[in-house]
Amino acid sequence: MKAMLCKAWGGPDDLVFEETDDPKAGKGEVVIDIHASGVNFPDILLIGGKYQFKPDFPFSPGMEVGGIVSEVGEGVTAVKPGDRVMAMTMTGGGFAEKCVTPERKVFKLPDGVSFEQAAGFPVTYGTTYHALKDRAELKAGEVLLVHGASGGVGLNAVELGKLMGATVIGTVGSDAKMDIVRQYGADHVFNYSDKSIRETVKELTGGQGADVIYDPVGGDAFDESLRCINWGGRLLVVGFASGRIPEAKANLVLLKQCQIVGVFWGAWTEKFPDGCRAQFDELLGWCAEGKINPHISMRFPLADSPEALKALAARKATGKVIVNVR
Ligand SMILES: NC(=O)c1ccc[n+]([C@@H]2O[C@H](COP(=O)([O-])OP(=O)(O)OC[C@H]3O[C@@H](n4cnc5c(N)ncnc54)[C@H](OP(=O)(O)O)[C@@H]3O)[C@@H](O)[C@H]2O)c1
Structure with a gap:
């Protein structure tokens, strides 16, 4: 299969597009023919x-990918070859024609959810729903402030x-x-580069x-x-896209009796x-009912996937x- 490979730590331009061995399904694993792959800041x-x-x-x-199951390993029961699925490949593997991932990270797609929607789904919706529902216990009627509100998460x-x-x-x-x-x-939006x-x-x-x-910045x-x-x-605390890991002033936490709450969705899924x-x-x-729908602003073919990473890094x-593979 063809894959965009990282062979040494570096930037998008250091990736190499080449032929590599097809993955095989081990015990409890699923091989997927990838149709589309989502791009996330953590890829950089x-x-x-x-x-x-x-x-x-x-x-x-x-x-994260959307595609069709091509092979299942021993003991896999949740999906079979031919199923349309969404999957997480948290340590990479999505910028390729095929990937292998454990069964627990593969989810059957309902009718009406496309491969592109599936590819743009698990990391950002998964992180955000876990953050708002489980970690913040957001209630109806509360005010939610979202930084980097036009980005993925x-x-x-x-x-x-x-x-x-x-x-x-x-x-924004x-x-x-x-x-x-x-x-x-959003009820209100403002530009934080020119307003306090x-x-x-x-x-x-x-x-x-x-x-x-909600702070991914x-x-x-x-x-x-x-x-x-x-x-x-x-x-x-969702991420540090600005590049600076901040330090909290404990007196402000005391005065507002507020909580600083960590979100590490990938570890929670494990x-x-x-x-x-x-x-x-x-x-x-x-998503199948049309209540939520990932907004896709850019699409790149697999061979140009370094450009996808560069577009994200350049804001x-x-x-x-999305990287379209097939
Ligand atoms: N905690 C978790 O479990 C978890 C899971 C997924 C992602 N994350 C983290 O969440 C953050 C956002 O991820 P994402 O995939 O949503 O990224 P994204 O689509 O690139 O969004 C990041 C946003 O941050 C803003 N930003 C501010 N300063 C920036 C800078 N110097 N460079 C790039 N963007 C900057 C940009 O908005 P403006 O241009 O409007 O400012 C951009 O829309 C990352 O730090 C990622 O590691 C955390």
Whole structure:
């Protein structure tokens, strides 16, 4: 098969497109003919050797795919060859014509969910639903502030936040990204590169601040968040796309009696595979019913997948970037 391979830590331009052996299904594993693969910010960290997992070389990036099961290993019962599926390949493998992954990370697609939708689904919707539902316990009527609201996880937070009954405020880094955030239901959107986060959120909430803050950006966005969080609020630490891991001032946490809440979805799926499956059943059901729909702003063929990573790193994309394999 053809695959985009990482053979040494580096950037997108260091990846190599070449022929490699087809994967085989071991005990409890599933081989998938990939139709589409989702691109995520962690892919950039993965190929740079800066992610929580460091796969052995050579490996291909790509943590989520949509495709058709081509082979199942001993003991697999959940899916069979020919099934349309969505799958997670958390330590990479998605920028290729085929991948192999454990059965517990493979989910049958309901009718009406396309391979592209499936490819742009598990990492961002999975992370965001777990964060809002289990970690923040977001309630209807609360104010949800979403940083990087036009990005992969950010746009899902806007969409799911509205579905859960919150009032949603989105922040973006350029005016051009505001429209898509409004289209996904945000009540308010502002550009955090030219407006103060703390002042704007206080203005929009009558001085109260946000009850739940979803932060995949870190850096200044995190620092400012602790200044505009409501009494008893929950600040979700999702990621550090800005490049700076912030440090929290403990006096602010005390004064607002707020919580800083970590979100490590990939590890949660390993510890609680049944909980993960139950959430995907619900989310995929909503997608089939048209209640949620990943926004795909860019598509690249497999041979050009380094360009997909570069577009994400350069903050050019909104929602999801997809690599079309077939
Ligand atoms: N905790 C978890 O379990 C988990 C799971 C998945 C992802 N993540 C993390 O969540 C973050 C976002 O992932 P994603 O796949 O949604 O990425 P994405 O689509 O690239 O979105 C990231 C957003 O961050 C904003 N941003 C601000 N400064 C940036 C910079 N210097 N470079 C790039 N983007 C910048 C961008 O919005 P503006 O241009 O509008 O500012 C962009 O839309 C990453 O840190 C990722 O590692 C965490």
